[in-house]
Amino acid sequence: MPTTNTPRRGRPPRSTVGGPAAPATPGTAPHPAPDGADAPHGKGPAPERPQPGRPGLAGRATLLSGALLLLALGAVVVLHLSLGAAGVGTRDLIDLIAGRAGEDVEAVFVGSRLPRTLAGLVTGIALGVSGALIQGATRNPLGAPDTLGVNAGAYLAVALVAFMGWGGGVMASGIASFLGAAAAIGVVYLLAARGVLSPGRLLLAGATVALIGSAAAQFLQILDEEGTQGVFFWGNGSLIQSGLDRPLVLGGVVAAAVLLAPLLARPLDLMALGDEAAEAMGARVGRIRPAAWLLAVLLAAAAVTLAGPVGYVGLIAPVAVRMLGVRRHAALLPLAGLAGALLVLVADAAAQLAFPPSAGYGELPVGVVTALIGGPVFVLLARRATTGDADTGAAVAVARPQPGPRYATALGVGAAAVAVAVLLGLRVGDVDITWGQIVGAVFGSAEPMAAEVVAYRMPRILVAALAGACLAAAGAAVQSVVRNPLAEPGLVGVTAGASAGAVLLIVVIPTAPAFLLPMSAAVGGVLALALVLLLARDRAGLDPTRVVLVGLGVAATAGAAVNTMVVGSQMDTSAALIWMAGSTYGRDLTTLGWLVVPAVVAVALTAAARPVNMLALGDDLPRALGLDISRARMLVLGSAAVLAAGTAAAVGTVGFVGLVAPHLARRLVGSHTGRVVPMAAVLGAVLLVASDALGRMLLAPVEIPVGVVTALLGAPYLMWLLRRGGR
Template sequence: MGAIVAHLGVGASDVGPTALLRVLDGTADPRTVEVVLGARLPRTLTGLLVGLALGVAGAVVQGSTRNPLAAPDTLGINAGAYAAVTLVAVSGVQIGVLGQGGAALLGALLAAALVYLITSGGVAAPGRVLLAGASITLAGTAVAEFLQILDEGATGGLFFWGNGTLLAASLDRPLVLGAVIAVCFTVVPLLARPLDLLALGDSAAAALGLRVDRVRPGALLLTVVLAATCVTLAGPVGFVGLVAPAAVRALSIRRHALLLPLAGAAGAVLLLGADSIAQIVLPSSAGYSEVPVGVVTALVGGPVFVLLARRVVTGDVDGGAAVTTGRGRRDGPNRAWIAMTTAAVLLVLALLFAVRTGDVDIGWGQVLATLVGAGDTLSVAVLDLRLPRIVVAALAGACLAVAGVAVQSVVRNPLAEPGLLGISWGAAALAVVVIGVVPGAPALLLPLAAGLGGIATAGLVMLLARSGGTLDPTRVVLVGLGVAATAAAVVNMIVAGAQFNAAAALSWLAGSSYARDYNALSWLVLPVLAGVAVALARRSVDLLALGDDLPRALGLSLRRTRVAVLLAAAVLAGGAASAIGTVGFIGLVAPHLARPLVGNGTGRLTVMSALLGSLLVVAADGIGRSVLAPVEVPLGVVTAILGAPYLVWLLRRSSRA
């Protein structure tokens, strides 16, 4: 009740808590009544309903899966609903609030089904389930961002709604969807005893008469319905379903008869408190933009996720990552040279295609004539704009790919890449801080800040992921996901508070080479040198894949080598982020495509990955510039749409193996 009253008393106008009493006793003036009943009450009711629903949904899904890190957002359910609602907005079809809720439900069900299929059904290891949820989240978010760019007029408000917001135009929406939540709550008490039994394990629960095959799908379905309703009402608010049950369990409350309602209450307090803090710290009356409440909950939930990830038992400390890939072929140097030569030729062709395609197409003859200094005015102008950004994109792609090789070698996890480990977001966060705090800073300060941010994030992830002095490959990725979410929240907070243009912010955060010139190449000098250093240190990097004991026996200093390689990876990822923004999946896909072609040797793998990384980024940049010309799709959205299915396939293949 205190959180409700406090939230009602916060806002842009000067209506404080004492004015609420005058509204209740009927002595308030018409303006005060309009502010309270027309603006604040719908917002507070929305926060109350969403907080209650997400808190209960998180407790239900954690109990049914026995996974303390499970929540509607970490399992990709929110992202599926978000993409579905965005699709409805782009279509322009007016289906009302219940229709939007139905669309969100279908998207959430699809996301949950994909996670279920990826992990082969049942209760899988926490690491594998969360990696599957992360891949679905990345895919759903990329699809939603692409749809927003597709029709900015119809989706103009979805940038802030996509981060979660409690803004409500009237009471109609929360009242209608609140009825759906109320119906779901009637089922929740029936799950208390079954969830208590599931905590004993499937075999023990079945021995006590529980139909596990019915209870678990029913609990997951209830979670999906609650999450879809919340997304329809307030957007994809993250981490409430994770933090609220964790806070209740911290009080040593385990029985679900008490845990479920208390988790709902904790979720409501958390969400209303976060929204109140956002309005107090960055008040709109002082000229700041509205800060989505999901940004604040992510600032709280990201560190909590990291804390819980440190305690999760993955079982991968000795055996390696929860997801593995093939070792690559060893058909001799000739095959490797043929593969690298082919990749170089394809890269040159991709560069030429990228130069001539876009909102203004120029012919091959014009391209060749311009390259030899005999082009017409139009061709020269087009190449002066396109060629620098394409070269920057190619070098940045190579840096991201080599960063992926380096990180995977240190962590011994084929899913470790700068984006999933939070390195790219850490680099972006410090770069955005420089942009927001020192807008007139020298251009060289941006890549320097990005590099330092990447280095600091990499060090933090590795420090937090250590367990008993040993590096757990799966925990590294889980901790990285939490750090990435926190860094992304910092970026979004700065973007919202500094009143950046939403469309421009969306494009930059999604990765873009737009308006890059040859000066940006200087930002990539140090990252390129770091990549060369990784290739030259191939013997030491190769030994990292052999575990701990054998490299030590061969005289390798594991600590120094890991720190040096990880430092190089952070410089590579930070430099790429400063040049083209946060582009994901290149550090994952490029090394995976390279290994079957040239093997696992770091020397050849680094060169081949760099070529493939350049090829992928140049191709993505060309696709983004041409598919909706003159509207430009950020290359990070293109790589996410293409890379997320690859990650899903990789997880599914590993599950079958």
């Protein structure tokens, strides 16, 4: 008897490979497309399928979830309205509702408490719905306005409007925010759309755009030194409002957008099956996806205009609602908005309870609290994400060495470039001196003013050169183990961990000896990197892209912890902002002592080139040749952490040097570690010394922190890497 394709009872028939999934019995949703078969935008949550014999399960879960969220939100709103420095509590709120409160109580509630609470509601709803739309359109549970750079683009646009003094109130800021957010998501799509739009590439592109937007906004902020304190709060997300006007106006915009979102619910449900299946079932994917992104951008722009870039709300809220059993977008979208509002108000209430305004503490921005919560959530999701790179290697291929000068020639040209950069650094700044004065200062025959300028600039230039060399060596070490040219110390959490370690020492032991600072930073960097590798490893080993994604989450958490310690210890936020941006300002010869150990480690790394080279061959062959893989990896990564952490202790958070310099070195001299590390060190020194000189020259006498300059130079290079890697 010939076999038939009759499906088993209760199961839908299997779909053909690459074709649309066939629906099951009427009233049930088809299976999602197999991972990678019909899902070029990554693996995402499948629609909820009613269980046989339990037709109302999804509906009951939705009603229960909605009721719980509304009850919790109502309780938190009451708590949030009762918090503040004026001593007006819940009893006064009840009296106000009953009409028994005095004018002073009414002034506190209407003038301060209500605008702040309303801003939290509007911001949370906007970000929650925006995140649900992005995750539905990309089928990526890690997608959110902040992880795809939307918040950063909006933030940069608002900062630019404020810096230029264009004014215009909330409408001008809102329009600029929308245009900046739309430009950011457009750049992300252009960077990630070449080839298969895997979750890993999409998130790396979003992280790149976010870094560029944040660095550019930070640059504009530092130019306005008088407003640094306020910028610190708004730049991390703050619900403080001066009245009801902005929350009401932007609340109207958010309400209109939220009412339009359900029109996309069913198409988004179909898109969870894959583009081809959705098209076969009547969804116009080419129109639905841009519409969802546009609506998500509008919501995120409104939230940024109102409260600044509050991170991770758009990531956590939809995920939390799905964990409650709600997957259909008709219910997921509004419930994600409620969950987002709940998260924002809880975070702001926790900030006020942890640092009471009446106790004299500084205000802890709500975005710092959401980052403390969202960073670990992002890491957990990244561990489970299918990046698309586990079998093929990194999302961006390592560039093949190009025909060029030999190693000795390349190293000699690089050393000459370092000398030229040092001379230029001595000459430019708020006070320009001539070449003759520089020569006279070197030989002791210059006039006092020129000699004093050279004596002041030379130590910081030497610190910049040695720090750049150590950062480049750290990047080469990390990339050799992870086998991903994007695994730069800043992107894998080492730099942020080192910053957290250094700040923790300052907060806990303010009178600690100076030599303990680099040691504490080294411990923080080593622990951060160890945590990243532990969390990123799975049964198949280290997925190159997952390492970077987990590193981004760890870096965000460590950065939020640093901001919390800065506020809690009442540190000078202006100085903290400059240090976290990376700066060589005021560095002297004693700072070079902090870089001695990292420099020795870089030399040892070069000497141990053979085992480091063998790490690129996988696991089996080096082990057969007698290499202890685990020990070698730990030693190399520990060396990288010491290099990056020691540099962070000396010059603060400086990014992209460890990405650009090793990559260029491999193009010049090949992939042998014994040549890559010295060449990368020379290029790193050139890059950091030149960036320091550029930062002192562009807006003299105002200095641009060297970390901001390297970010503005290195982020476009990272964009080029992403764009080129899809070929």
